[in-house]
């Protein structure tokens with residue numbers, strides 16, 4: 001157990017349309033964030049967990065931490081205005097002995113401990129990687145309502161988290177992004193923009209991100225299948 005994990009959990013869940021952070025919404029009786037944390041705690045690889053949140057959510061987050069096993073240290077870190085800013089805050093708060101990091105969205109609450117463990121193995125070998133799955137749909141590139149391209153699906157993968165990085169590499173990429181005003185939706189994109197290779201680790205079809213009310217219903221269905 002050596003791996004450090006950062007969990008961005010400081011969003012507001014606009015697309016969910018709830019009146020609170022969507023990670024506090026119940027999924028089969030437990031907050032979404034609790035499912036994510038329980039998978040991280042069950043992973044053999046993860047030794048330390050940092051959760052980025054907004055201060056107004058701290059009391060609810062603390063209740064969740066109290067509900068789950070305290071076998072691993074969980075540190076609360078102040079989130080930022082965007083996912084990117086929240087991750088950057090997390091990177092700056094990592095313990096001094098950390099040289100590699102996994103980053104996993106709190107909203108991907110169906111992640112399995114086995115996926116975390118597979119990612120930890122990748123972390124030992126790669127400077128940067130993401131969990132991803134091959135795209136099943138035929139994807140169209142559209143301008144207005146007109147199709148301009150149908151990319152070859154063999155080259156299309158859907159990005160997930162965990163994403164894992166050598167710490168100095170991802171920190172430098174975030175610093176460059178700050179200097180140059182880059183805004184991206186995942187951490188791998190920053191490495192891509194500075195011209196560094198990012199590998200793929202096979203993700204999980206069920207590792208969906210709970211973004212809309214429909215996702216919540218699908219997540220409930222998948223969890224019921226697991227029980």
Ligand SMILES: Nc1ccn([C@@H]2O[C@H](COP(=O)(O)OP(=O)(O)OP(=O)(O)O)[C@@H](O)[C@H]2O)c(=O)n1
Pocket residue numbers: 007008009010011012013014015016022023052079080081082083084086087105106107108209210211
């Ligand atoms: N300022 C932010 C925004 C997002 N996140 C986190 O990043 C993950 C992925 O973001 P997303 O699913 O987009 O969450 P929200 O920003 O909450 O949702 P929305 O975009 O619909 O508002 C989530 O776990 C979310 O809590 C974060 O830590 N800090």
Ligand SMILES: C[C@](O)(CO)[C@H](O)COP(=O)(O)O
Pocket residue numbers: 105158159160161185186187209211
């Ligand atoms: C990081 C991510 O979960 C990868 O799929 C995703 O990019 C988060 O943000 P999004 O804006 O919901 O795509």
